[in-house]
Amino acid sequence: MKQNLSVRSAGKVVAVTLAALVVATSLISLPAASAVQTTTIRWKGSSADAYLSSSQADGVHTDIYIFATDSASNQKSARSDQSVAYVNVYQYTQGNQTCQVIDGQQYCWYDYIPVLSFSGYATLNSAQAFQSSRLNSASLQTVMTGFDAVSNSTKTIVIDATWTGVGNTTSGNSVYNYRSGSYIFSSQSVGSYRQANVAISISGDIVTTADSGTASYSYASVSNVNSGSVNITK
Structure with missing residues (x-):
C-alpha cells in the first residue's frame, strides 16, 4: 500500500517538510523488537526536501521522497554539523x-503490487555534496547504498x-x-520555509527521473529550521 502523510498545522505560517523522517532514518538504527518503542531525535539547520509522484507508460507508479540537511543531531546533542541525506x-x-457492499453501498478499491521499496541514507563527508544558498536554491550529489524490501537486497544509487x-x-x-509500514513519525519544527521546484x-542499481514540471503530484521546499524534534515509534 502507499504511505500516508497527514498534516495538522499550528502557528503563524505553516510549511510541511519531510526532514524529521530523514534525520530519524539517518542517525539511528530503529529497533527490531516487536514491543512498542519510541526514540526522540532533534534536528536543525539548512535543508531541502521533496515528494514526487508519477506514472510511467508501462503502468509502473513511482513515488520519490528525498531529503538533505547540513545539520542533524541525535538525542544526546541539540546541535551538530553532520550532513545527511535520505531517499x-x-x-x-x-x-x-x-x-x-457495506450497508447498501458498494465500495471498490484496487490492490497495489510493490515492485520496489528502497530506503537509503548517507552521511555526507564532502561539503560539496549538499549545498544550500539561503532559501533560494539547494543541490545534492552523492552516492548512497540502501535496502530494497521487495527484492530483499542492497542497492547502490547515485x-x-x-x-x-x-x-x-x-x-x-x-x-x-x-x-511508513510499521513506523510512525511525529514531528514538530520551527523555522523559515520556501516552496521550490525540484529535478x-x-x-x-535504480534508474528513474522526476521533476516538478512533469510529476502528477509534486511538493518540494527549501528550509532553515531553528529547532525541531521527531518521535519515531515502532
Missing part, C-alpha cells in the same frame, strides 16, 4: 479491483537533485505525522 523510492503496479526556490518565504511552526535524477 525513499517506492514503485508499484495496480492490481485487481475488489468491491464490497543521486543528483536540484531545488530552485519559488514564491515567498514563510516562517512559523510545522507539525505533521507520517506513517531529481537517480542512476545506478
Whole structure:
C-alpha cells in the first residue's frame, strides 16, 4: 500500500517538510523488537526536501521522497554539523479491483503490487555534496547504498537533485505525522520555509527521473529550521 502523510498545522505560517523522517532514518538504527518503542531525535539547520509522484507508460507508479540537511543531531546533542541525506523510492503496479457492499453501498478499491521499496541514507563527508544558498536554491550529489524490501537486497544509487526556490518565504511552526509500514513519525519544527521546484535524477542499481514540471503530484521546499524534534515509534 502507499504511505500516508497527514498534516495538522499550528502557528503563524505553516510549511510541511519531510526532514524529521530523514534525520530519524539517518542517525539511528530503529529497533527490531516487536514491543512498542519510541526514540526522540532533534534536528536543525539548512535543508531541502521533496515528494514526487508519477506514472510511467508501462503502468509502473513511482513515488520519490528525498531529503538533505547540513545539520542533524541525535538525542544526546541539540546541535551538530553532520550532513545527511535520505531517499525513499517506492514503485508499484495496480492490481485487481475488489468491491464490497457495506450497508447498501458498494465500495471498490484496487490492490497495489510493490515492485520496489528502497530506503537509503548517507552521511555526507564532502561539503560539496549538499549545498544550500539561503532559501533560494539547494543541490545534492552523492552516492548512497540502501535496502530494497521487495527484492530483499542492497542497492547502490547515485543521486543528483536540484531545488530552485519559488514564491515567498514563510516562517512559523510545522507539525505533521507520517506513517511508513510499521513506523510512525511525529514531528514538530520551527523555522523559515520556501516552496521550490525540484529535478531529481537517480542512476545506478535504480534508474528513474522526476521533476516538478512533469510529476502528477509534486511538493518540494527549501528550509532553515531553528529547532525541531521527531518521535519515531515502532
